[in-house]
Amino acid sequence: MASITATDTVAAADALHVESPARRAWRRLRRRKGAMVGLTIIVVFIVLALLAPWITPHDPLKQSWSLVRKAPSAIHWFGTDEVGRDLFSRVIYGARASLSAGTISVGIALCIGVPLGIIAGYIGGWVDALISRITDAMLATPFLILAIALAAFLGPSLGNAMIAIGITATPIFIRLTRGQVMTVKVEDYIEAARAVGNPKWRIALFHILPNILPPLLVQATLALATAIIAEAALSFLGLGQQPPAPSWGSMLNSAQRFLTNAPWLAIWPGVAIFLAVLSFNLLGDGLRDALDPKER
Amino acid sequence: MSVANDTTTPLLRVEGLTKHFVARRSLLGQPTATVKAVDGVSFDLRAGETLALVGESGCGKSTVGRLVLRLIEPTEGAVYFEGRDIFGDNEAEVRARRRNAQLIFQDPYASLNPRMTVGQILEEPLALHRVVPPGRRKERVGALLATVGLDPAHARRYPHEFSGGQRQRIGIARALAVEPKLIICDEPVSALDVSIRAQVLNLLRDLQRRLGLSYIFISHDLAVVKHIADRIAVMYLGRIVETADADALFTAPRHPYTRALLSAIPVPSPGAHRERQILQGDVPSPIAPPPGCHLHTRCPHVIDRCRRDRPDLVRDPTGHATACHRWQELPDAGQLVPREAVTGQTLEKLQAAFVTAAD
Numbered sequence: 279m280a281s282i283t284a285t286d287t288v289a290a291a292d293a294l295h296v297e298s299p300a301r302r303a304w305r306r307l308r309r310r311k312g313a314m315v316g317l318t319i320i321v322v323f324i325v326l327a328l329l330a331p332w333i334t335p336h337d338p339l340k341q342s343w344s345l346v347r348k349a350p351s352a353i354h355w356f357g358t359d360e361v362g363r364d365l366f367s368r369v370i371y372g373a374r375a376s377l378s379a380g381t382i383s384v385g386i387a388l389c390i391g392v393p394l395g396i397i398a399g400y401i402g403g404w405v406d407a408l409i410s411r412i413t414d415a416m417l418a419t420p421f422l423i424l425a426i427a428l429a430a431f432l433g434p435s436l437g438n439a440m441i442a443i444g445i446t447a448t449p450i451f452i453r454l455t456r457g458q459v460m461t462v463k464v465e466d467y468i469e470a471a472r473a474v475g476n477p478k479w480r481i482a483l484f485h486i487l488p489n490i491l492p493p494l495l496v497q498a499t500l501a502l503a504t505a506i507i508a509e510a511a512l513s514f515l516g517l518g519q520q521p522p523a524p525s526w527g528s529m530l531n532s533a534q535r536f537l538t539n540a541p542w543l544a545i546w547p548g549v550a551i552f553l554a555v556l557s558f559n560l561l562g563d564g565l566r567d568a569l570d571p572k573e574r
Numbered sequence: 575m576s577v578a579n580d581t582t583t584p585l586l587r588v589e590g591l592t593k594h595f596v597a598r599r600s601l602l603g604q605p606t607a608t609v610k611a612v613d614g615v616s617f618d619l620r621a622g623e624t625l626a627l628v629g630e631s632g633c634g635k636s637t638v639g640r641l642v643l644r645l646i647e648p649t650e651g652a653v654y655f656e657g658r659d660i661f662g663d664n665e666a667e668v669r670a671r672r673r674n675a676q677l678i679f680q681d682p683y684a685s686l687n688p689r690m691t692v693g694q695i696l697e698e699p700l701a702l703h704r705v706v707p708p709g710r711r712k713e714r715v716g717a718l719l720a721t722v723g724l725d726p727a728h729a730r731r732y733p734h735e736f737s738g739g740q741r742q743r744i745g746i747a748r749a750l751a752v753e754p755k756l757i758i759c760d761e762p763v764s765a766l767d768v769s770i771r772a773q774v775l776n777l778l779r780d781l782q783r784r785l786g787l788s789y790i791f792i793s794h795d796l797a798v799v800k801h802i803a804d805r806i807a808v809m810y811l812g813r814i815v816e817t818a819d820a821d822a823l824f825t826a827p828r829h830p831y832t833r834a835l836l837s838a839i840p841v842p843s844p845g846a847h848r849e850r851q852i853l854q855g856d857v858p859s860p861i862a863p864p865p866g867c868h869l870h871t872r873c874p875h876v877i878d879r880c881r882r883d884r885p886d887l888v889r890d891p892t893g894h895a896t897a898c899h900r901w902q903e904l905p906d907a908g909q910l911v912p913r914e915a916v917t918g919q920t921l922e923k924l925q926a927a928f929v930t931a932a933d
Contacts, residue, residue: 465684466679466681466684466685467684467685467686467687467688469645469677469679469685470677470679470685470686470687470745470748471687471698472645473643473645473672473676473677474672474676474698474699474702474748474751474752475669475670475672475673475699475702475703475752476669476698476702477669484698485687488687488689488690489687489688489689571688571689571732571734572688572732572734
């Protein structure tokens with residue numbers, strides 16, 4: 279009996295080894311509760327944002343002087359804001375602006391920061407010195423000030439706000455990537471990759487990048503949260519989402535004047551930001567573990 | 575090396591190889607101190623032969639290995655592979671020529687990419703050098719794993735799922751994938767358990783016989799080298815101080831440094847009497863090596879000339895070469911190493927037990 283079980287276990291283990299790396303990562307991700315909760319919330323948010331015109335009970339832009347700052351009720355589930363617009367509809371529409379502001383600006387930061395960081399860390403020399411000094415200069419400027427300056431320079435719109443936030447978040451990725459590359463590139467397996475005849479770009483792409491991915495993934499989820507909040511700040515200053523179109527950040531900012539007598543104005547967009555940021559962080563942690571071959 | 579063989583082109587000829595690393599720089603980036611890691615090293619290696627480079631850590635033996643593969647650039651000197659100067663190649667040629675010579679690393683835990691499966695690790699060199707058509711790569715990976723004594727089904731696993739000895743076998747399989755003529759083994763067994771060492775050494779010797787490989791075997795351990803090397807070159811502070819056929823070096827070591835290394839080999843018979851030659855002091859700093867003979871600060875036979883003149887590596891008709899002013903005057907080496915074997919009966923029994931257990 280014992281021997282049969284042992285053989286079965288071996289057979290099962292062999293069967294598991296036949297799967298592709300992507301399937302393997304997915305199987306491991308599914309076992310992580312936190313990551314799955316995060317993924318579910320993100321998917322729900324994305325579906326809501328995409329289907330917003332069909333599922334919102336009210337027009338998110340329609341004002342009504344008879345409905346100013348009404349508490350949540352059966353008709354207006356989340357209540358209404360200071361000009362009588364339905365908060366539930368605005369939170370759902372706001373997901374479009376906030377989620378895309380977060381993902382697109384982090385996408386921009388990754389697309390610029392990671393290649394530059396790899397170049398600086400792998401090539402070194404004066405190239406590294408140049409990239410690193412520019413990075414230092416950008417990091418010396420406070421995040422929001424730089425984002426505001428860039429957004430003002432580019433002109434007020436949600437798209438420009440995303441670009442501004444993306445560029446502002448880039449130096450952190452350059453710095454992080456460069457540091458990781460410098461620790462990985464002296465490993466024996468990188469020398470081994472050179473010894474079997476890999477060209478430089480292949481070493482960077484197939485040998486260094488997969489090994490520096492986990493900290494980048496975690497940093498990206500953290501940056502997503504920062505980006506959503508930065509978009510809120512820019513919207514507040516009139517440099518992000520243009521009124522009357524909603525974003526969670528701009529809703530939160532306009533709600534602060536009514537915190538004591540109409541707290542629901544701040545609570546719903548705040549909860550939305552909280553859930554989105556938490557979900558991205560949970561998913562990021564889960565992905566990092568699922569992609570690590572050493573994890574079971 | 576006999577005179578007759580000098581007329582044929584050796585597989586590898588190393589001439590006056592020198593590598594200086596910058597140790598300190600001034601504020602403006604000018605080098606103010608250099609480490610002469612390799613200082614005028616020359617040797618030949620014939621096809622199918624094993625040359626061992628032996629010396630203490632920091633003597634430059636690994637640097638020689640990296641230079642021969644052109645993983646680092648030399649300060650001076652030339653390396654001819656099958657008569658062609660490898661330092662004349664451009665980058666693409668260097669990559670193409672990586673097919674000729676491969677490297678096995680000391681640390682089997684650091685030398686395999688943890689994010690690649692064993693199959694991916696072994697397929698990469700096959701693809702880079704188009705060793706076999708794409709459709710037959712999987713099959714070749716299986717064959718390579720079988721060659722080094724692993725299960726072909728292991729290709730789907732990751733390196734961390736293997737033991738140190740198994741990982742070293744994977745490293746050997748990776749080196750074999752491109753069908754090289756020369757493999758540089760950089761301390762391939764010093765990170766392994768003693769029980770595994772013999773297995774890996776036997777595998778290397780087997781592969782050499784079957785595939786006609788040449789090895790440069792880098793080691794700090796003469797006892798290990800004795801079992802695999804045809805010729806031995808002893809290095810001290812970046813220079814070769816003695817080269818000879820393995821047997822000649824063990825039976826009649828000439829250089830005081832070689833003698834000291836040999837007398838440091840532990841012998842598994844506590845009662846055995848033998849002469850010990852223990853060098854005083856530490857290895858001098860390679861940034862400021864002593865003038866003349868590098869060993870003169872530690873050598874028991876030192877004379878004034880040793881402090882002044884650098885001794886040349888002088889080759890006698892048997893091919894035994896020594897870089898010492900006084901080697902002819904030195905007393906007979908005597909019983910530095912017991913003649914019969916470094917291993918004892920008990921040790922062999924112990925090793926045999928491990929080999930059987932592993933099967």
